[in-house]
Amino acid sequence: MSKAETLIRIKSGKILALIRADSSENLLGCARALEAGGLGAIELTMTTPGAIAMVKEVASGLPGVLLGLGTVLDAKTAREGVAAGAQFIVTPGVRPKVIKACNEMGVPILSGAFTPTEVAHAADLGADVIKIFPAEFFGPAYIKSLKAVFPDLKLLPTGGVTTRTLPEFLKAGAFAAAAGSSLIDPAALKARDWASITARAKEFAAAAAES
Secondary structure (H helix, E strand, O other): OOHHHHHHHHHHHOEEEEEOOOOHHHHHHHHHHHHHOOOOEEEEEOOOOOHHHHHHHHHHHOOOOEEEEEOOOOHHHHHHHHHHOOOEEEOOOOOHHHHHHHHHHOOOEEEEEOOHHHHHHHHHHOOOEEEEOOHHHOHHHHHHHHHHHOOOOOEEEEOOOOOOHHHHHHHOOOOOEEEOOOOOOHHHHHHOOHHHHHHHHHHHHHHHHOO
């Protein structure tokens, strides 16, 4: 899949599901549950033990899922993630070497940023999407303000994204949004309560359709 095709899938899906699974079995089960609920884009964070190995398993077991690796802090990890099957890379802040590595590999890079200066810097370095993190402090109004001065940038709020705020973020101009515990309840994940995760995914998909 080309970089352009991956970005189109993220935009059309409107939601990235952030997963911090404790095992590859739980990650696969959660990915299937989310897909059943209408969400097909997942970001596995590097805060998950054995994340690279999990990426490889999911990429092999669920080829239809759009899978990314998040909380990437260095170029080496970005390259390992892509080699394992990650289709996009996400950073928590502006990481120039990670952005450069992803551009060299032709893989979408979603660079974390918060202030207007950081947003502009990430864009100048070649980030494809700017992840506004943490977005819960200023909410959709902040996305609207940033879009007023950066109308051509793709902004992806992360933090504070719920079924209530998701339509507001999208209407404010967000390219897409990322949701973690508000979408995937940690207790449900640990208990492998896939039915409840699917039900929650359907609620988010319905909220996305409102925008």
